[in-house]
Amino acid sequence: MSAIENSKLAIIGAGAVGTSLAYAALIRQSAREVVLYDINKPKVEAEVLDLAHGTQFTGASCVSGGADLDAIAGSNMVVITAGARQHPGQSRLDMSAVNVGILRELMPKLVERAPDAVFMIVTNPCDIVTYAALHFSGLPSTRVFGSGTVLDSSRLRWLLAHRVGVAIANVHADIIGEHGDSEFPLWSQARVGPISLSEWVKDDISPASDDRAQFSEAEFAAITKDVKTAAYRVIAGKGATNYAIGLSGARIVEAVLRDEGAILPVSSLLTDYRGISRVALSVPAVVNAGGVSRVIEVPFSDAEQELFKHSADTLRATLDTLRLP
Numbered sequence: 627m628s629a630i631e632n633s634k635l636a637i638i639g640a641g642a643v644g645t646s647l648a649y650a651a652l653i654r655q656s657a658r659e660v661v662l663y664d665i666n667k668p669k670v671e672a673e674v675l676d677l678a679h680g681t682q683f684t685g686a687s688c689v690s691g692g693a694d695l696d697a698i699a700g701s702n703m704v705v706i707t708a709g710a711r712q713h714p715g716q717s718r719l720d721m722s723a724v725n726v727g728i729l730r731e732l733m734p735k736l737v738e739r740a741p742d743a744v745f746m747i748v749t750n751p752c753d754i755v756t757y758a759a760l761h762f763s764g765l766p767s768t769r770v771f772g773s774g775t776v777l778d779s780s781r782l783r784w785l786l787a788h789r790v791g792v793a794i795a796n797v798h799a800d801i802i803g804e805h806g807d808s809e810f811p812l813w814s815q816a817r818v819g820p821i822s823l824s825e826w827v828k829d830d831i832s833p834a835s836d837d838r839a840q841f842s843e844a845e846f847a848a849i850t851k852d853v854k855t856a857a858y859r860v861i862a863g864k865g866a867t868n869y870a871i872g873l874s875g876a877r878i879v880e881a882v883l884r885d886e887g888a889i890l891p892v893s894s895l896l897t898d899y900r901g902i903s904r905v906a907l908s909v910p911a912v913v914n915a916g917g918v919s920r921v922i923e924v925p926f927s928d929a930e931q932e933l934f935k936h937s938a939d940t941l942r943a944t945l946d947t948l949r950l951p
């Protein structure tokens with residue numbers, strides 16, 4: 627594997643998420659060429675035009691696309707954002723049947739036009755749709771994965787960085803499991819710089835106080851809740867989440883097209899990972915030009931193992947109702 631020269635990125639679905647991802651990818655120069663596709667012809671053509679009008683200011687990347695799927699031919703990476711979005715109060719799992727149906731039709735057509743691409747699913751429920759897309763594609767599991775909890779982990783890191791007053795780049799903490807209600811932070815492995823988060827102490831300790839730890843169990847619980855409900859709050863206020871997922875998606879695209887070997891909590895098919903098989907969900911994984919080259923065996927506390935199993939069981943139950951083996 628090596629970094630891909632003159633890389634071509636196809637984005638399927640030119641809604642709030644697809645266009646934000648395209649915008650982020652152009653600004654970050656994640657790919658040399660960005661192609662947008664949507665069944666809504668006037669919408670996708672207008673979005674392409676609007677994005678293209680800004681490319682004087684985005685370096686060498688270019689953008690094109692429309693309602694003709696042939697435009698994605700030969701793409702190195704295909705990101706799928708097409709589908710119904712989450713409505714206020716709706717859980718991600720509620721959208722399963724509709725979006726799996728869309729992927730059942732789309733995947734063979736995409737694979738036919740971009741047979742060597744790495745495919746990333748953003749459409750929700752991300753883990754269910756990833757599993758289904760892999761099933762419909764006939765591709766090796768390394769080449770079809772979901773954006774998973776990369777966005778959720780970014781939300782967690784943002785909260786922690788503000789709480790402890792350090793740069794977000796120095797907070798190493800992941801949300802894992804389902805990209806949805808059963809996700810959870812891997813607190814046992816969270817670090818700030820070189821320090822385990824549980825050992826991070828207050829910087830205003832009075833000599834009389836024994837209470838040196840910055841985080842109590844109650845605060846861990848409050849931060850977990852904050853991350854898990856973040857999408858609901860954004861959707862209640864503006865109808866969609868788009869900017870942060872656009873940036874997260876562009877970041878993952880770079881890991882593939884630049885053959886980085888970056889460790890990211892993306893969603894991929896697990897086979898006997900800490901006792902879990904036959905579901906796609908997020909654990910720290912190595913992402914390079916071939917897709918997910920490996921998942922990393924992370925030590926879990928007993929409580930985390932239980933939460934992980936619960937997340938996997940929740941997803942497997944939904945896959946069973948959709949008759950996905």
Ligand code: NAD
Binds near residue numbers: 868871
């Ligand atoms: P949106 O309604 O704005 O856009 C969806 C687009 O998909 C529309 O333009 C529609 O025309 C298009 N579409 C539908 N069927 C299609 C098909 N067969 N082929 C091509 N295009 C098709 O929705 P959105 O806000 O952009 O959200 C898109 C998806 O991304 C939703 O499922 C949403 O829940 C999900 N999402 C995922 C994450 C994540 O972290 N994984 C974050 C935010 C949103």
